[in-house]
Amino acid sequence: MNTSPRSVLITGCSSGIGHCAARMLRERGFRVFATARRAEDVERLQQEGFEALPLDLDDPDSIAAAVEAVLAATGGRLHGLFNNGAYGQPGAVEDLSREVLRKQLETNVLGWLDLTNRVIPVMRAQGEGRIVQNSSVLGLIALPFRGAYTCSKFALEGLTDTLRMELHGSGVHVSLIEPGPITSRFRANAHQAFLAHIDRDNSVFREKYQAAERRLTKPGPAAPFTLPPEAVVKKLIHALESPRPRARYYVTVPTYLFGTLRRILPTRWLDRILMAVSRGENR
Numbered sequence: 001m002n003t004s005p006r007s008v009l010i011t012g013c014s015s016g017i018g019h020c021a022a023r024m025l026r027e028r029g030f031r032v033f034a035t036a037r038r039a040e041d042v043e044r045l046q047q048e049g050f051e052a053l054p055l056d057l058d059d060p061d062s063i064a065a066a067v068e069a070v071l072a073a074t075g076g077r078l079h080g081l082f083n084n085g086a087y088g089q090p091g092a093v094e095d096l097s098r099e100v101l102r103k104q105l106e107t108n109v110l111g112w113l114d115l116t117n118r119v120i121p122v123m124r125a126q127g128e129g130r131i132v133q134n135s136s137v138l139g140l141i142a143l144p145f146r147g148a149y150t151c152s153k154f155a156l157e158g159l160t161d162t163l164r165m166e167l168h169g170s171g172v173h174v175s176l177i178e179p180g181p182i183t184s185r186f187r188a189n190a191h192q193a194f195l196a197h198i199d200r201d202n203s204v205f206r207e208k209y210q211a212a213e214r215r216l217t218k219p220g221p222a223a224p225f226t227l228p229p230e231a232v233v234k235k236l237i238h239a240l241e242s243p244r245p246r247a248r249y250y251v252t253v254p255t256y257l258f259g260t261l262r263r264i265l266p267t268r269w270l271d272r273i274l275m276a277v278s279r280g281e282n283r
Contacts, residue, residue: 005031007074008240009066011055011115012085014041016184017134020229021082021236022050028237030080033070037085057085057111058103067118080130080240081119083112088190089148090212091198092205100197101148108152113159120172128171132239133160134232137180137255141262141270144278145205145212149190164247175239178259180252181226191216211282223281225253 008025012018013034022034022045034045035055045052051073055066070078086108089100116131123129138146139153157176164174191213194200200209235249250256261270 004074004077005029006079006240007031007033007070007077008080008082009033009035009070009078009119010082010084011035011057011112013045013050013052014038016186017179017182017229017232018082018084019045021084021233024230024233024237025240026050030240031074033073035066035085055085055115057107057115060114063111063115063118067115071122076122077126078119078122078129080132081116082132082134082236082240083116084134085111086134086152087193088146088186089197090145090190090194090216091148092145092203093147095198095203095205096148097197101151103197104148104152105155108149109155109159112156116163120167123172124170126171129173130240130245131163131167131172131174132236133174133176135160135176135178137178137252137258139176139178140255141258141274143274145208145282161247173239173245175245175247175249177232177235177239177249177251178255179227179232180254181221181223182232182252183221183226183228187216208282215282223254227252 008030010018010022010032013022014036018034022032026032032050034050034052036042036045036052037054037056039054042052042054053066053069054062056062089104091100112133119129133156135156136153138150139157142150160174160176167174194213194216198209200206203209231251235251239245239249250259261273
């Protein structure tokens, strides 16, 4: 019988949900492999006592090297994978270039797919494993000016639902976590992506972009019902430890609200509500 600590590989550990997950899981006795894209973040995580290593979701060689290093350290076993590293690309759909959308999908979907597919054979061979995908309320509903990110999360939801059925009976469980607003660096990173890739001055949405930038740069919580990252990690712990993990874990009031409204309202009614929400948050 294997008595070594359960090992978990986490992406996007430089801050926010990923960093909080690494800390809380280590406190619960998991052997945590914390990854980040930038070398300085990896070094900081190592200084904090984590088994940290670089993993760039846009680079297949980096993904392969990270998985190889983790499996070498664990003797070829891995209990859990928490796909968390991602970013949001703001901007109206008509202002997105093919290359900008490709970048969003490369990080948020294709990198996750590559990493996940590298660990599935390990989990199948050992007869157990947990794959947990950090999705979003925007994997359930859409909001204006978030088309690229919403596209990535809708794609993730479809891939994950399919994977869950394909792994049925293998001992490998697949779960989605769907947070609403969470305290993190997400807005700051999104603002950087906006400035880098959206031609705001020549857009028909120029005035609306000005309001959106105020939201992205506003100090403190940007939306009501914002929760700390610990709220997400509590769901992650259940997905990793429960004999019967759930397929979906809602986090925050907006996710419960919009998840319910999506099921019961006609599309036109839901569109009106979501457009009103967008107007309200970008005042």
